[in-house]
Amino acid sequence: MKNKQTAKMSKFLIISVLSVCAGILAWWIVTDVLELFRSNVLPSPVKVMQTFMKKWVETKPDGATLLQHLFASLKVALGGYLIGAAIGIPLGIFMAWNDKIDMLVRPVFDLVRTIPGVAWTSVMVTLVGIGYMSKALVIFISAMVAMVINSYSGIKQTKTVHLWVGQTFGASNWELLTKVAIPSALPMIFTGLDVALGSAWTTLVAAELLASTRGLGFMIQQARGIFRLDIVIVGMVVIAITGAILSTIIRKIGNKIVKGGRLG
Amino acid sequence: MRAFEKNKRLILGAVGIFVFLCIWYIATKSTTLGKVMPDPVTVFGGFFTAFVEPIGTKTMTMHILISLRRMLVPYAIGGFTGVLIGILMGWYKVADAIFMPYIQMLRPIPPIAWIPLSIIWFGFDEGSKYFLIFLACFFTIALTTYNGVHSVDETLVRASRMLGANDRQLFMTIVLPTTVPYIFSGLQVALGSAWATIVAAEMIRSSEGVGWLIVRGQDIGNMTQIMIGIVAIALTGLLITTLMRVLENKLCAWTVRGK
């Protein structure tokens, strides 16, 4: 019974592997073998792989190596993200904890959050010009919005029973917030950190496409201009992998902390 | 008593918005911010004027309608294929094994990062814009549908088998109804991201649409036009998500608990 189940599992794993291999093979056949697509429309997987290896040391054609672009992007994204989280989390908690503030601020916030991150790029570029500041500001806003939403709903979901327990032990309002509400909101806050990271990273790519002189978004935009699709695909892959790695890190940290801090 | 509480919420909300507009107004009138940022009266005035006086070649109504069409066509395609693939993957393990690796690989790429590729593959016209918005909604809808199929309650499956349902009947009477609320929440989230992607899509050469208002505003350094575009996006976005929620409550009445 048990063996049957594991046999079944590995059968589907094999199908998955075959599926991916078939996909790459088909890609290779239509490009390198049959030459149905030229490399300025669809570069072959071999070409993309070669470019990926070379781009770590080569600065052509956009003036920087892959690593330099990656660091430029990370610097902006993490800077805006950290400040966004530092302001967004307390703001969300505060909004959720204080009813009056909630009623006052919530409609404004609901309006502001419907504005897509990309739209802020135009505002910031016009306000402070192209550069580190405008990009960091845009990322700050989109990260902050995600943070506020999640920590807000985390606090709002605090179980009334838990608050009652706190009250019967004579906890003050401040103690209720820090000892009961915030610990029980931690999982949501970490979800927020994950979501915010996703939107920060996405917004960054948009900002770099629109207004930048360095970074992964800039790199793929430049490569598109000269029909170097191999570089475009390499850039997309690096963007995706970096985003996935950052999100995994946040989730790992979250699991560690939330396990220890969760209410019983 | 409850009516009073409800009104209180409404009144405080209105006060909040009013205070926000006042701060915006005072900040632009009395500080140097006013040099780059228009005041709210100018922005909202400009927004409403745009319904009669065209910006670019089109009036505001046309800008909004054109952007809506640009969003709805790929949204419908993405919704349809997403639900189809999601159900297929949820119901057949083989389909799951075949498609899931691709979805997991492609999903982390932000739709915006597809802009360069989509321009080369689909040109500067509607095709590339559709492609971007399709990407923005497809994965969300496919995955929530997939999760919906997997969330089917095992005892309901047993009950259905016990009452004599075959595979097809089990799917139609148990799996599908369980999945519908998931599909709806997927469609709702996807609608939000599709609308948010309209600005990105209209960054690709265009001459009309709410996203164009913003992108063009940036090109010519016209902050008022950017803000008008933002107001148009925010209000339209609010409107369509509200409509979607009303529709959902109508169609999934049985999920509403109580009374």
Add this chain to the structure above:
Amino acid sequence: MSENKNILIEFRHVDKEFNKPEEGVYQVVGDLNIQVRENEFLVLFGPGQCGKSTILNMIAGFEMPTSGEIICGGKRVEKPGPERGMVFQNTALFPWLTVMGNVEYGPKMQGVKKAERRERAQKYIDLVGLQGFENSFPVKLSGGMQQRVGIARAYCNEPLVMLLDEPFGHLDAQTRYMMQDELTRIWQAEKRTVIFVTNNIEEAVYLADRILVLRNCPTGVKAEYEINLPRPRNYTDPEFLRLRREIDAVVDHTL
């Protein structure tokens, strides 16, 4: 005394083992031999996690014996089927269907014509006392009413045997007493073979024609009682109390 009655269900040397990831093989049921007579009200009574539900699930065809076989109506049980109706502890009603939709579900799956299945469903809705609630959704009904729908739904398929898996376990005491009376009434009006699983002695003595007391894992029959008290029964009747004490004495009280 009832050897002449027809045997409807028979367990022949049934073993059931589960594979648990940590503990390895775990025997739930060991060499079980049971015979269930036609139209009797059989109660399987036993302590906490003794595998009562597993026995029921095997009759229903949700789980298969590791060895041995179960015969129902002359046929070997291999998968769930409409001739074995089940009432679940958590009701397992379809939340997106109305009361009528739930009750007529079985006949509908069998392709019974609409007018006919409506008529049949209405009969059982009336039988369980839910007339007037045909178009209500399950979430709007109380726990007791929901379980009535569950009973009507199982009845409506006109099964050979009704399997009830602690159907009143989630109800409050008052509703539970009421539902026991209701079930007795329904069963007397529409005789069926009933196998009822419970961990409540009073409920067992109150309902049963025959009680099988089960032992802890691996489950087997520890004792058997014929209950010949006239219905409706009385919880405070001296004979009732004597039976209750007698059964209580043989039950495994280990936790």
